[in-house]
Structure formats: structure tokens, C-alpha cells
Amino acid sequence: MGFFAKVKSAMKRHFLTGVLVFVPIVLTVYLVNWLDEVLMSQLSTLPPRFNPQSYIPFRVPGLGVILTIIIIYIVGAISSNYLGKKILEGYENLLERIPGVRWLYVVLKQMMEAVFNLLEEFQGKGSDRFRGVVLVEYPRKGIYSLAFVTGDTRGEIQERTASKVVNIFIPTTPNPTSGFYLMIPSDQLIRLDISVEQAFRMLMSAGMVGDQNYQGNKKARPQKGRAVETGNEEGA
Numbered sequence: 001m002g003f004f005a006k007v008k009s010a011m012k013r014h015f016l017t018g019v020l021v022f023v024p025i026v027l028t029v030y031l032v033n034w035l036d037e038v039l040m041s042q043l044s045t046l047p048p049r050f051n052p053q054s055y056i057p058f059r060v061p062g063l064g065v066i067l068t069i070i071i072i073y074i075v076g077a078i079s080s081n082y083l084g085k086k087i088l089e090g091y092e093n094l095l096e097r098i099p100g101v102r103w104l105y106v107v108l109k110q111m112m113e114a115v116f117n118l119l120e121e122f123q124g125k126g127s128d129r130f131r132g133v134v135l136v137e138y139p140r141k142g143i144y145s146l147a148f149v150t151g152d153t154r155g156e157i158q159e160r161t162a163s164k165v166v167n168i169f170i171p172t173t174p175n176p177t178s179g180f181y182l183m184i185p186s187d188q189l190i191r192l193d194i195s196v197e198q199a200f201r202m203l204m205s206a207g208m209v210g211d212q213n214y215q216g217n218k219k220a221r222p223q224k225g226r227a228v229e230t231g232n233e234e235g236a
Contacts (some may be wrong), residue, residue: 032065039064130169133199135190138170138182144190145170146199153183163187176203 040053042066052067078084095105128200130148138145152158153165163185171179192199201209 002045032062036062036064039068041096049091063133133192133196136168136170136182136184136188136191144220146192146203147182147189148196148199149189150181157183161185171203173203173206176200 040059040063043051043053052063053059056063079088092105096102106211130150132149133168134147134149135144136147137143138147147168147170150167150169153161153167158165166186166189168182168184168189169179170182171177
């Protein structure tokens, strides 16, 4: 490789590295600033007595975000006790009786619950629901999809099948909170050693963020036929 080719390659590499570092920072700052402006515009509708801007002669960057976090924390603390729960239930019942508003409230609540469950998975709190990450040939032979093991299939379904059947959840991309529930023989699954968090990152990035910590034999062919253990064998 000649001198100019090396310089060109180095410039290209440095530029791409700069993009990877610079763009997420700029987008984060832009989104936080946009959110702060939206929240501050809502605060301006408050009476001067309750508006923090009335007591501060200059604009404080991020004040809207900070106040929103404080309000959310206070609401959460109040809702954690008995009286707060009763007040919240009354408020929810009122919203659910208003035509149009009921639909919007239910949809937003379900979306927030889905996001909260996803955050629990990232923090490792959802490990009792997902018992491992597997590969499954879906939607046809020769095409693999990431899936999460949720447990063993039991009862009549298991009794009427010839082999051990496992419950799996195949999430969609880039929204892994939706997907498909399938019951598949365990010997048709390929067990992976990656964590649930790593799998979620791969799904949400559409594969752009991979398993960067894997140090095994990258040329190894997938081995099917290993029964997937769910750690939930008792009472089968």
C-alpha cells in the first residue's frame, strides 16, 4: 500500500470514528435541549406564584428536565402508600370514563409498562422471565432468529408431543416488546451464551451492535441437537 493510500485509509478511519463519537453526543444534547424547551413552555402556563421562572431572573438550562424528574419522583413516592394508591385509582377511573381520553390513556399506560419491563430486562431483573437466549430456524429453514426461552411447555401440550417442548418468545426489531410466542422441541434450538441484555441490544440496533465480547471459534458451525435447559424442570 502506497503512502497516499495509507493517508486516505487513515483519514477515512478517523472520520468514521469521529462520526461514531460525535453524532450520538450531538443528538443527545439536541434531544435534551428540545425536551427542556417543551417542558419550560408548559411551565410558562402556570400562574406566576407557582412558576419557578418568576423567581429566577435568567434561564437555567435543563431546569424543565430537572423539575420534571423531581415531580415524577414525588408522584411515585406518593403513589407507593395506601392513600396515594387510592387517589391514583380514582384518577384512573375518571380518565377511563371519558370517551376518547380513555383509549389514549390506556395506550400510553401500556406503552410505559412495556418500556418499564424492557428496562428491567436491561438491568437483569427480568432474568426470572427469560431463561436464556437461543437461535431458532424461523421463519423458514436456513434463516435464524434470536429468541428467549420463557420456560417448559406443560400439561396436555407436552403430553401430546413426542419430544420435550420449550416455550420461546421471538421479539421483533427494533421494538422487542412485541413478537411471537412459539412452542418448539428443545433439540431444534441452538443455545447461546450471550446475556439477555446483549440480545436486546442486537435486536434494538437491527444487528449493528453485536456480541463484541465473544472470543470463541468464529469458524465453528452451529450445533443443533443440544436439549435446551430452562432451569425449570420440577413438576413437569
